[in-house]
Amino acid sequence: MLDYAPRDDAQHADNGLLTLIETIEALSATRTISEVADVVRKAARRISGADGVAFVLRDNNQCWYFDEDAIGPLWKGKRFPLTACISGWAMLNRQTVVIPDIYLDDRIPHDAYRPTFVKSLVMTPVRMEDPVAAIGAYWAQEHTPSPETVQKLQVIARATASALESGRLHDSLVDARHHGTFLLQELDHRVKNTLAIVQSISRQTLRAASSPEAFAETFENRILALSKAHELLTRRAWGRAQLEEILDKALAPFSANLSDRFDIIGPALTFSAETSVSVHMTLHELAVNAAKHGALSTADGRIVIRWSVEETASPPMLTLTWREVGGPPIVGTPERKGFGSQMITRGLARDLGGKATLDFTPDGVIYTLRAPLSQRMSLAA
Structure with a gap:
């Protein structure tokens, strides 16, 4: 393939991709919300070329401008109603907003902006499903950022969600010292384990990506899947999770009504918190592959x-199968196995001390997992 892109454009793309990786690695060392904000505001400004960046937390019905990095003062430390602030609009509507000229947009409180340098902005919510914060990038001249720049800001926002939740948990535990050092040790274990997963995902996704855009899309989807797994565990107070709950959460993005595309039957199983994440990520990768190449890519396909x-x-053994039917015919086995395939065949099986296979039959993909019951996986009482 010939490369017609100018050398400086390619260098700029490489630098942006490197900044994303460095941001994730920096987030792995954070322990508080302040540290998360410091990493994110600097990275967002570097990657966007903006004249200022604000890190905004949602505080009940208010937007709290928690931190900023800008050529002039913005609103650090101030709070505004969600309904009277563009960061609130982005969080309430769960979408990124790009405004080339703030004085032509009625969603902007113009009086609040006149004392500042801001003429244009992008506001990206953190955790799209249920936003807890927003990242704002601002320019002193009228400016429309490229789609690639907006996408990279969205990737930073996705990666920030897990780190921010860890920071919230750490801060609350530090404030509640009477819970003892055990809880802090447990938190450290969970945060380190989560961020190690994020680092692994970033490196492996980068290794297999064909372009910065391909990396951004795949990485964002995987981080979103990871954050959804953590949302489920948070509701369970990081206790055991039911397999049917994990299935509902992991497969919901692929069908508004699961019974339309999925045929699910099995006894009640529960998984430990860490194993629940592996189960969720495995199901996510299987569904992504089915949506791109398999049964979910056709109108009549089912899983x-x-x-x-x-x-x-002895010991009791689980057998789980994922079988795709009604999809496009499969000819042969793919020669190249990417990070997703490795996660499917190795990750969960390794956690459970079992074995997994991925067969590409003419009628469709079949994934089979065999593993012994244990404390990580057991029948529900």
Whole structure:
């Protein structure tokens, strides 16, 4: 393939991609919301070339301008109603907003902006499903950022969500010292484990990406899947999670009504918190592949998910299958195995001490997992 892009454009893309990776690695060392904000505001300004960046937290019904990095003062430390602020609009509407001229947009409180240098902006919510913050990038001249720049800001916002939640948890535990050092040690374990997963995802996704744009899209989807797994565990107070709950959360983005595309049957199973994340990520990768190449890429395709436990075996053994039907015919086995395929066949099986196979039959993909019951995975009482 010939490369017709100018050398400086390619260098700029490489620098932007490097900034994304460096941001994730920097977030892995953060422990408080202040540290997360410091990493994000600097990275967002570097990657966007903006004249200023604000990190805004949602505080009940208010926008709290928590930190900023700008050529002039913005609103650091101030709070505004969600309904009277563009960061609030982005969080309430769960979407990124690009405004080339703030004085031509009625959503902007013009009186609040006149004392500042701001003429144009991008506001990106953090955690799209249920925003907890927003990242604002501002320019002193009328400016329309490229789609690639907006996409990179959105990737930073996705990566920030997990780190921000960890920071909130750490701050609350530090304030509640009577819970003892055990909780802090448990938090450290969870944060380090989560950020190690994020680092692994970033490096492996980068290794397989064909372009910065491909990396940004794939990485964003994987981080979103990880954050959804954590949302489920947070509601469960990081206790055990039911397999059906994990299935509902992991597969919801692929069908508004799961029964329309998925046929799911099996006994009640529960997983430990860490293993629940592996289960969620495995199901996400299987569904992504099905949506791109398999049964979910056609109108009539379906996924049949079955699992059973052989209780008479010693130890009792789980057999779980994911079978795709009604999709496009499969010719041969793909020669190249990317990070997603490795996660499917190795990650969960390794966690459970079992074995997984991924077969490409003419009728569709079949994933099979065999693993012994244990404290990580057990039948529900």
